[in-house]
Amino acid sequence: MARPVQYNLSGETNAKLVKEGPEGLGGEGYFATSLDKVVGLARKNSIWPLPFATSCCGIEFMATMGAHYDLARFGSERVGFSPRQCDLLMVMGTIAKKMGPVLKQVYLQMAEPRWVLAMGACASSGGIFDSYSVLQGIDQIIPVDVYVPGCPPRPEAVIDGIIKIQELVANESLRRRNGERYKNLMDSYGIQ
Amino acid sequence: MSDHHINLPEGSIGKQTTTLNLGPTHPATHGVFQNVLELDGERIVSADSTIGYIHRAFEKIAERRPLYQITTLTDRLNYCSSPINNMGWHLTCEKLLGVKTPKRVDYLRIIIMELARISDHLICNSIVGVDAGAYTGFLYLMQYRELIYEIYEEVCGSRLTTNIGRIGGFERNFTPKAFEKLEKFLKEYPPVLREFNNMFKRNRIFMERTIGVGPISAERAKNYGFTGPNLRAAGVDYDVRVHNPYSSYEDMEFNVPVGSTGDCYDRFLVRDQEMWQSLSIIEQAYRKVQEFSGAESEVYHANIPEYYLPEKKDVYTKMEALIWHFKIIMGEIDIPPGEVYMSVEGGNGELGFYLISDGGRTPYRLHFRRPCFVYYQAYEELVKGSMLSDAIITMSSLNLIAGEMDC
């Protein structure tokens, strides 16, 4: 049965149209805020991930991208495999020492601004494989922004990680990548 | 480099082949292995494979762990169908220890293993579709993997790397909710699979892409050591469930689908038919489970106190249960010495476990006979002379799981 139609004639509404809009001055037809907040808002809702899937976590990522736990509603509709076109490097699965240089190469090819999400226990810290051939965490070779623990993490946990990345993206200052601290971080990994 | 049978017309200038690196970072689906292809235009002249990009040293880790801690390692072999690996490992341990599992446990194991086989073949077939350009089939079928995951969650708590079961049975009885979910799956999955078949089986484009691509003869396949759907597509009817039955498979009636030319289309059809056969096996096993009544329907593990954790209420009240609990958790149970080889029919073929024990608390040597590792050697022979896009489809139709290859 159709419910009776309601018209919003009074102009008063309880719902806020933009849920987490940035603070600023607004009025009829204009909104003034700082540039990095607008850029952050735009960037955070269109993060294009690069799924660097090596093992079991890759299958959970496929489940996250599927219709049940849809990652596309957070703006990640287009997963790309070309590092030049992607913002977020999602490292999913165990990285062995043989694979380390390949991962570093892919990270170097990404264009700034770039973020890294380490999904799963193996990417965060080596996981259950404490052996001679496994890199004990990808933060030994590239800087990581968000770690998602789990073996494999549930799709809800992956989405939680993506939301945290979104918060980082939204609040990032436009000058961060040119600053002294970031440069020191890159030097500590040997990245120019 | 320009030494490989390149047909040059009269009076041409010398020609070279192109080297293409089909590198370790594939588009998400397949896994990490590298192929350096020599291409003459679009035709492949040679393929040099490199694996080991996800070598995690399972065999060395297994020498450090007591028997039931190795189950978590076996999960991560063929992670698309990890219950089969777990059950295979438990069957190996039971063979070494001489444990006989009750029938109800066997039938429940069959249900779980066939569900895992369906989920493995499901991924493989839909990925072959994706690589041929048809993304929709993949999205439809992945939904039904969620239903299978829900069944695993009811039994063991986790979705993908299940660590399901224990030596001698299961960790808890299947709840009525689990059986409800199983019935839901059995009702909802066949129409979707039929729709998937309608989209792919007689689809002109798909047939043109896969017929005659990557063929292998039965003789060469046997020589290479192929097993599983890839061998059956070549015409050899070798199935470990029939030849060396385990876990009461001899009580089930099923057919083993066999192909003829061993090309990608045959592999697709064999896997598809195996999914239908698995559905029928699950129904038979489920009916047999429902026939148990009274005390027998509560049985979910064999009676081996040395390897199976006792009930918590017994641990708090009885002395023997407390001692066994302590010994099992601390890993102080000694495995009887011996060497055993046990194999199960995994999603990709014969998954074998060769276990040598010298009487200590951990195995002396554990070797996994991984089917993917054995048949990936034949990749160069399969793609030589075909085109680049055929190489991609061959790779995905072989169902290579990198975790299993590199162990």
Add this chain to the structure above:
Amino acid sequence: MSLSNDRIKERLAERFGEQVSNFAEPYGMLTFEAPKDQNLKVMQFLYEDEELKFRFLTDLQAVHYPHLQERELAVVYHLHNLEDNSRIRFKVFTSTATPDVFTATKLFAGANWMERETYDFYGVNFIGHPNLKRILNVDEMDYFPMRKEFPLEEQTRVDKDDEMFGR
């Protein structure tokens, strides 16, 4: 099963006499040992003979027994007769000083990578192998990790507290 373990044992004994030894049947699978220079002859006999048609190589791998002198590395072959459904296991022993064993690649194409894996982990040198180099580990590795004297963990790790890990 038309081919019984006793019949296989008889045929092997009549063909090779004293060279095949240590017959045992752990858990139903016939296991025996052959000297390392005879391994190809034994496999060829098992392959070509019309009664024992062991034409499928299931598995090839090695075991390290550091306490046996002169026989530390054992290369173990699992063969399968698909038609009569019988399995057999045979071992050849070699020492770590001269770990040379003849390759089985001419007989079974599938032995190629299995032998490379055995070389990678144990250092068994297969004579006649077309491409004997490391397969799973990094190419620069200079030791054979599965031998018992080498540890599991990476030794250069500084962030693990040995006291807490019980070592």
